[in-house]
Amino acid sequence: MPEPKAAPAPAEVTDERLRQFAGYNMKRVYMKVRADMTETLAPAGLRVATFSALAVILENPDITQTQLAQALKVERSGVVVLVDELENADLIARNRVKGDRRSYALRVTLKGRRAWARAEALVHAHEARLFAALSPEERERLHALLRRIDGATD
Amino acid sequence: MPEPKAAPAPAEVTDERLRQFAGYNMKRVYMKVRADMTETLAPAGLRVATFSALAVILENPDITQTQLAQALKVERSGVVVLVDELENADLIARNRVKGDRRSYALRVTLKGRRAWARAEALVHAHEARLFAALSPEERERLHALLRRIDGATD
DNA sequence: TATTGTTATACTCTATAACTATA
DNA sequence: TATAGTTATAGAGTATAACAATA
Secondary structure (H helix, E strand, O other), X not given: OOOOOOOOOOOOOOOHHXXXXXXXXXXXXXHHHHHHHHHHHHHHOOOHHHHHHHXXXXXXXXXXXXXXXXXXXXXXXXXXXXXXXXXXXXXXXXXXXXXXXXXXXXXXXXXXXHXXXXXXXXXXXXXXXXXXXXXXXXXXXXXXHHHHHHHHOX | OOOOOXXXXXXXXXXXXXXXXXXXXXXXXXXHHHHHHXXXXXXXXXXXXXXXXXXXXXXXXXXXXXXXXXXXOOOHHHHHHHHHHHHHOOOEEEEEOOOOOOOEEEEEOHHHHHHHHHHHHHHHHHHHHHOOOOOHHHHHHHHHHHHHHHHXXX
């Protein structure tokens, strides 16, 4: 039998005290989601933030940058970079608005629609991979619970 | 009736295309959790990261910094800062190990135990607040689902 | 040679504040 | 005066790489 040491480091390290919190488990899962999303979108030439912006512009043609900022819950200064990136890749266009020359009307280009379709498929595959341990019913339950919490804490 | 504009910005902006993804809803919820956790722990003199480190050290007496890094899934260089912070606040002690003078055996102090007890209560209240829209059964379901995903994607 | 803790550095994401041009 | 977009800057969090002491 091995001789005991003075201050032996634990052979196995546990984190049960943190696992009791839903938030800790959410953080662990979210970190994996984020890392995998970054890798998933890289071949499509998108970052997570530009993917999200593209989705909102596609759904809301002629949206302004300020509205986009509100939808994504980020500051206006942050969307400038996102819109620059998408415009430089010819995925969206900044169109001038008649009647108010301060703002732009954002529109997804044809190239942008194609990029979105491809990215959307990649992200669906990503979620199938990450939530593979859950049955379709469980995935739907998780999805609904998360959405309800977000809606309730506005 | 108001005259139509050339390129009118949408009156209401939606994000249904993103809401279809569980990951997007998780991000929205997680951002709120993180922000509220930061505020919750501030009066206890802790950051989210030091709170987590304190929990793991309390649960695994004489753990080394490298083991702590593995448990928290961060780099060793990152735990140096966390351990410094906790040690400077007298919440933990870096004890020398007989037999290996390279590593420390980390231990929570009495003050650290008291700080943990207080912080734990604060975080329980924080979760009750944030997940108030869910019934106890739903909260438990969410908790279990998140934990299963994390366990399955190791 | 390998490992522990450490330091310096850099990178990502996001927020704050000040500026411009328009309204 | 107020608003849309912009720029510069800073902060938080984390990772990478190189180093000294020790094994």
